[in-house]
Amino acid sequence: MEMRAIYADCLDKLMQEDKHVVLLDADLAKASGTIKLREKYYGTQIFDCGVAEQNMASIAAGLSSYGFKPWIESFTPFASRRICDQIAISIAYAKQNVKIVGTDPGISAELNGGTHMSMEDIGVLRSIPGLVIFEPVDGVQLKAAMPVLNEYPGAVYVRLFRKELPDVFPEDYQFDLFRADTLRTGKDLSIFVSGMLTKDTLEAAEALEAEGISCDVINIHTIKPIDREAVLASAGKTGAVLTVENHNVIGGLHSAVLETLAGEKIPVKAVGVQDRFGEVGKLPYLREVTGLTVENIIKTAKEAAALK
Amino acid sequence: MEQDLKKIALDIRCDVLRCIGNLGVGHIGGCLSVVELLTVLYFEEMNIDPNEPKKAGRDRFICSKGHAGPAVYATLSNRGYFDKKELLTLNRGGTNLPSHCDMNRTVGIDMTTGSLGQGFSCAVGVALGSKLEHDGATIYTLIGDGESQEGQIWEAAMFAASKKLDNLIAFTDYNKLQIDGTVEEVNGIAPLDEKWRAFGWNVIDVEDGNDIDEVRAAVKHAKLGIGSQKPTMVILNTKKGCGVKWIEDLGAGNHNTNLSAEQAEAAIRELRGEA
Structure with a gap:
């Protein structure tokens, strides 16, 4: 199963359970695998910001300040270096509870090439105080992590490989966000x-x-x-x-x-x-x-x- | 009430001068230009309670031009959010009143702002949140004219119109000056009203944004836009440094400038007609 499908299924469950879980997109819902959730949630818990990632990041901060648990998603370069200041100020400095999902990390951007191939996203974001940076290795870990990330009261950058990855962990894997x-x-x-x-x-x-x-x-x-x-x-x-x-x-x-x-x-x-x-x-x-x-x-x- | 608001605006203006003068330097120009707006919002229009600053469903004010923090602090303290003595800690190490608004430090501040353009998007997010909660809150936000050069402002403008956020009432402090010179010289934004209209907003133009009566009328007019399926932009034609002649005369130089305690006291006397 592709990582994006697992990610979308987990979000579906989280949104189903809590109407304050919201998802913002920047015209990449198809690529992120979340387009299928729109029938259920569009306009109530899912919003497309169009090709305007900076606005998306700060809107998420605003929603967080209002008690929502926003997730935002885009390709890795546009979820990191393009919105670096918004992550730093609107989200991290303001202590807002936003989950930032960057898909297609590093060479996994494949045919989108150099412009979309973020080799530096972790480096760009790692010096922002308090920001948690998480990169799942397989579907088992991602599935275990999603509810933990959703409940974690702070900003997290999720570096998400979109396609299928071989399983590394057994089904009974116990996930701890802060333990290797x-x-x-x-x-x-x-x-x-x-x-x-x-x-x-x-x-x-x-x-x-x-x-x-x-x-x-x-x-x-x-x-x-x-x-x-x-x-x-x-x-x-x-x-x-x-x-x-x-x-x-x-x-x-x-x-x-x-x-x-x-x-x-x-x-x-x-x-x-x-x-x-x-x-x-x-x-x-x-x-x-x-x-x-x-x-x-x-x-x-x-x-x-x-x-x- | 009219007289009261004028008196309150005068008190707030004096407190801005006093706290910046006490420190010796600050963003004087863009604080003094927005005092009438803050007075009308906090003392007449907003559904807020200083005793319950985080009350759910309250109206919000997000000062996207975060450098007007001292003006907001002076307003909040006059409204009873905290003791006026705290104003004298402005920008001192360890203060709860930093130069730019910080929701995690200052009671009554609804959003952390200062990186221009971002607070406006945050306000749009807050307006969306209020719509989703169906709590009937009105979300007010203030941007600068120089700030309007940020691309993010127009990203947010599009989104707010597209999502029909008619509970959002924004103001532009159109004082025509920014740090490097006049806004038109630096990177012109005119015609501002046509731009906002083209972005799908209701637009209200206020000839004198430092006239309490005009601002009051404009805010009441803007509230009629709730239900119109469109957000509203109120363009306040203001004077940067409004109220103190020599500060006004500094022009673009009054954005962030030195002000001694003596100068502040002299300016306060001038404002109170005691000079």
Whole structure:
């Protein structure tokens, strides 16, 4: 099942249960998978703001101040860098309860290309005080997270892969917004991974194990605030770190992990987008040109482990 | 009541001068230009209760030109929201009265504003919220003429008309001046009335937005627009720095300027006819 379908089903349930849950869109309801909810909620709980994302963000803040629980959605670049000031002031500074959903993160924008391929959204938003940044890795986690996000009384940026992702978590998964999830344990290397590359990282860890490098694989679903305890405990145990993310290596998970480990004498390597813009292409091509492949995770993991 | 409102406006204007003078610097021009509007709204038109500042279903005022915060604070304190002595803490470290409006710090402030254009969209969101709650509140908001250069204003204008938010009454403080010069020199917005009409709003033009009687009549007229399926824009032709000759004469220079306590007291004497 596609992530957007799970997202839409969850919103349906939340809106059904509480008429104060509202959804604002900026002409991308089809892409976000929420168009099907319009028959039930349009004009009462769903509103299309048209191609005007800044207005959408501040309207959501206004609705929040009136007791509503607004969700807003757009493609990742338009839900982050385009509305950065609105997120900072109308939403975060004003302490409003708005959930900001950015779809198609990083290279997953595929054929929309460089203009729509946000490699920097986490970096842009991470320095806004108090803003929570969450990136689900599969449908199980997304489904578990949606009601938690809805009830969380503050601003959250949700970095949502739209299409289908392989399951990482079992059906009985217990979600905690502020606790990272350990997916695999090892002793030689800690791999911290976010988003769509989690399954690939587990595959890489399997191959590394066969070559004698055993890895902790920890999913950092909430990049801010990062689970410092989990990062420090694992890195302290293994003594070497690799970060894996579908984002610029500047400003995202890699930076968050480095900040957490500042002062610790632990080597850290990164698999991520190397400070470049995106381009058009399908995922296999884009993975190759940005180095977001299982092979590159294995290669970089070995380099990181060798630095100990 | 008319005389009372004039007296109240005078008191508010004096308090604006006193609190900015006490600090030594501030956004004097754009505070003094909106005093009559604030007086009419807070002392005559708005359904509010200073003893219950967060009462559900109350009317709201969102000062999108957030730098007029001192004028709103002076109005709120005169209306009984907090002690007038607090006005003297304006912009001092740890104050509840920052230069730009902050709903999390100041009793009676309905929205955090200051990044121009955003408060107007927030007001549109509040108006939508009130419609969804069917609570009958009227949502008032104030934008600046310089602020009208922000694209977000026009995004919000379209949305409010498109969603038929006739419970929204907006005001433009059309004092024709902004920081770098006259609005028309910097980036002209005229003809403002035609723009708002073209965006689907009722438009009311007030010749002298610093005349209490004209503002009162305009707000009453604007309220007739509730039920018209259209939001209403009241264009207040105002004078930046209104009421103190030398401040008015600074022109664009009065946006954010120095004001000593002595100058403030002299200005207050001038306003009270004691000079």
